[in-house]
Amino acid sequence: MFLTSGYKERTQPFWVQLGDLILIxxxxxxxxxxxALLTGLVAPLLSTAAxxxxxxDSGEVALAYILTGNMVMSLLFGTFDRVAAHFxxxxxxxxxxxxxxxPIYRSALIVATVIAFLALALPSLILTLAFGTLILDLPLAIxxxxxxxxxxxxxxxxxxxxLIGLSMETPENVxxxxxxxxxxxxxxxxxxxPLDRLPPIIGTISYLSPATYAASALRQTVLGLSDRIPxxxxxxxxxxxxxxxxxxxxxxxxxxxx
Amino acid sequence: xxxxxxxxxxxxxYPGQTVPANDAISLAVEPGEIFGLLGDNGxxxxxxxxxxxxxxxxxxxxxxxxxxxxxxxxxxxxxxxxYMPQNGMALNNLTVGETLYFTAxxxxxxxRDAKAERERLLDLLDLGPARDRLVPRISGGxxxxxxxxxxxxxxxxxxxxxxxxNDLDPVHRRHVWDVVHDLNHARGTTIIxxxxxxxxxxxxIQRVGFMRAGRLVAVGRPGAxxxxxxxxxxxxxxxxxxxxxxxxxxxxxxxxxxxxxxxxMERAAALAYVAQIxxxxxxxxxxxxxxxxxxxxLALVHNAAPVPEVA
Numbered sequence: 001m002f003l004t005s006g007y008k009e010r011t012q013p014f015w016v017q018l019g020d021l022i023l024i025x026x027x028x029x030x031x032x033x034x035x036a037l038l039t040g041l042v043a044p045l046l047s048t049a050a051x052x053x054x055x056x057d058s059g060e061v062a063l064a065y066i067l068t069g070n071m072v073m074s075l076l077f078g079t080f081d082r083v084a085a086h087f088x089x090x091x092x093x094x095x096x097x098x099x100x101x102x103p104i105y106r107s108a109l110i111v112a113t114v115i116a117f118l119a120l121a122l123p124s125l126i127l128t129l130a131f132g133t134l135i136l137d138l139p140l141a142i143x144x145x146x147x148x149x150x151x152x153x154x155x156x157x158x159x160x161x162x163l164i165g166l167s168m169e170t171p172e173n174v175x176x177x178x179x180x181x182x183x184x185x186x187x188x189x190x191x192x193x194p195l196d197r198l199p200p201i202i203g204t205i206s207y208l209s210p211a212t213y214a215a216s217a218l219r220q221t222v223l224g225l226s227d228r229i230p231x232x233x234x235x236x237x238x239x240x241x242x243x244x245x246x247x248x249x250x251x252x253x254x255x256x257x258x
Numbered sequence: 259x260x261x262x263x264x265x266x267x268x269x270x271x272y273p274g275q276t277v278p279a280n281d282a283i284s285l286a287v288e289p290g291e292i293f294g295l296l297g298d299n300g301x302x303x304x305x306x307x308x309x310x311x312x313x314x315x316x317x318x319x320x321x322x323x324x325x326x327x328x329x330x331x332x333x334x335x336x337x338x339x340x341y342m343p344q345n346g347m348a349l350n351n352l353t354v355g356e357t358l359y360f361t362a363x364x365x366x367x368x369x370r371d372a373k374a375e376r377e378r379l380l381d382l383l384d385l386g387p388a389r390d391r392l393v394p395r396i397s398g399g400x401x402x403x404x405x406x407x408x409x410x411x412x413x414x415x416x417x418x419x420x421x422x423x424n425d426l427d428p429v430h431r432r433h434v435w436d437v438v439h440d441l442n443h444a445r446g447t448t449i450i451x452x453x454x455x456x457x458x459x460x461x462x463i464q465r466v467g468f469m470r471a472g473r474l475v476a477v478g479r480p481g482a483x484x485x486x487x488x489x490x491x492x493x494x495x496x497x498x499x500x501x502x503x504x505x506x507x508x509x510x511x512x513x514x515x516x517x518x519x520x521x522x523m524e525r526a527a528a529l530a531y532v533a534q535i536x537x538x539x540x541x542x543x544x545x546x547x548x549x550x551x552x553x554x555x556l557a558l559v560h561n562a563a564p565v566p567e568v569a
Contacts, residue, residue: 006337006415007331007333008337009366010337010414011333012364016363017364020360020363020364024352024360027351027352027356030351031351097313098343101311101313101336101340102336102365103333103337103364103365104333104336105333
């Protein structure tokens with residue numbers, strides 16, 4: 001009887017587990033920083049510079065879309081893409097098995113991964129904003145809501161990435177699919193390019209893309225622009241995406257294989 | 259006393275397969291014993307221990323740990339069992355020291371005790387030089403030792419070790435067997451051990467199960483199982499180079515090296531043959547011995563000699 005109840009003494013409280021697991025997942029910077037730098041900072045900045053050159057005479061709104069659209073791209077690469085690859089990798093190399101043999105809650109691992117990868121994506125995002133503002137010479141109007149918007153975008157995209165990562169058979173498949181999804185999400189909506197320059201059908205389809213709400217929320221909280229989608233709706237949709245994706249990841253991450 | 263593990267009629271058929279990976283396995287592992295699981299590649303050993311570690315659901319049958327069915331409380335098995343997989347890089351973004359610390363802490367030790375546990379394990383498994391190195395950057399042998407250290411961190415009452423001595427040099431293999439022996443003797447840890455290294459494992463195994471093609475073909479104490487083979491003796495013969503040996507009728511004969519033969523013979527025939535070769539001096543060297551666990555393994559898994567009854 002002592003032994004069967006002993007497992008509870010060998011289980012740390014949720015918050016202690018979460019702290020350790022965040023630190024473990026943050027240690028991924030050791031292998032991911034080069035990729036993060038390239039896709040999370042260099043690619044968005046190059047895109048900002050190139051598109052900014054073409055859109056120099058198109059007005060401040062077009063430049064605002066370029067800045068915030070590339071911030072969304074930075075977040076997509078830093079959270080969605082990277083978390084998808086990470087979950088697939090964890091499964092492929094047996095790291096999920098390792099976690100499954102520790103007395104930890106699955107939810108602690110999921111939340112820790114999401115928080116850690118959001119934190120790892122933030123430096124690239126901040127640098128994309130800083131350098132992008134300088135390149136495009138845009139006046140910032142930072143709203144305090146940005147402190148809610150960025151974590152909400154990042155964590156909801158992490159949740160979506162985790163779901164993709166756990167749904168694919170191999171890490172190679174995940175890389176291809178997540179990159180494709182990233183470009184589709186950025187392209188199919190007023191993310192980098194204003195809505196009035198896109199075909200009308202894109203305007204309708206764009207309501208299905210989380211990148212649309214992310215870009216809308218960033219435009220409103222970074223540059224103070226008004227948008228066709230109110231900030232409250234952006235936050236609501238992103239929060240729903242976060243809840244649904246984390247719930248689905250929790251279901252998918254049944255580490256007792258069938 | 260309640261068995262540590264009770265495996266009842268466990269079968270696993272992987273999705274898309276028709277042949278079971280393991281089939282109607284039943285066994286009990288008693289508290290404080292070292293139970294060896296032996297068998298060829300693909301015999302179903304790793305599938306069985308993954309089921310026992312609750313990483314794989316059986317298609318049929320039940321497994322109980324200390325009387326409680328697996329899968330009811332998610333943290334029950336991880337709280338009680340340390341599992342060392344055959345492969346796996348585990349936390350390859352961490353250093354060896356960090357891996358040991360986090361594992362010990364997540365297994366319930368305080369931060370201070372987890373640090374002390376890390377130092378103890380680094381010392382115990384000769385991993386001091388690898389302490390601050392990332393796991394993927396250490397040698398295969400050190401990685402195996404680090405994985406073992408991670409598995410035994412915070413002293414779980416039950417250990418499931420799948421090929422713990424793979425990739426290790428002879429000195430470290432011997433040390434690992436000593437560690438396994440000490441964990442069992444000093445702490446009373448129940449250990450389920452999967453290995454190919456039959457000869458070395460014989461030093462520590464107290465009870466053994468042999469698996470062949472997904473089925474458990476024999477379970478018992480090595481001494482009791484070997485008793486049925488002791489009607490037979492093993493005879494190793496070394497012939498001079500260039501000799502074409504004429505071998506007597508045997509239960510089994512294998513050339514294990516150039517001019518070096520291993521025969522399994524009935525006791526009387528073996529003794530008579532030894533007397534004959536001593537007289538005729540055709541053989542350069544010979545060694546006569548009773549059956550080893552390896553002979554038992556070959557007999558049971560390869561049907562090379564009479565099979566003892568399943569205990």
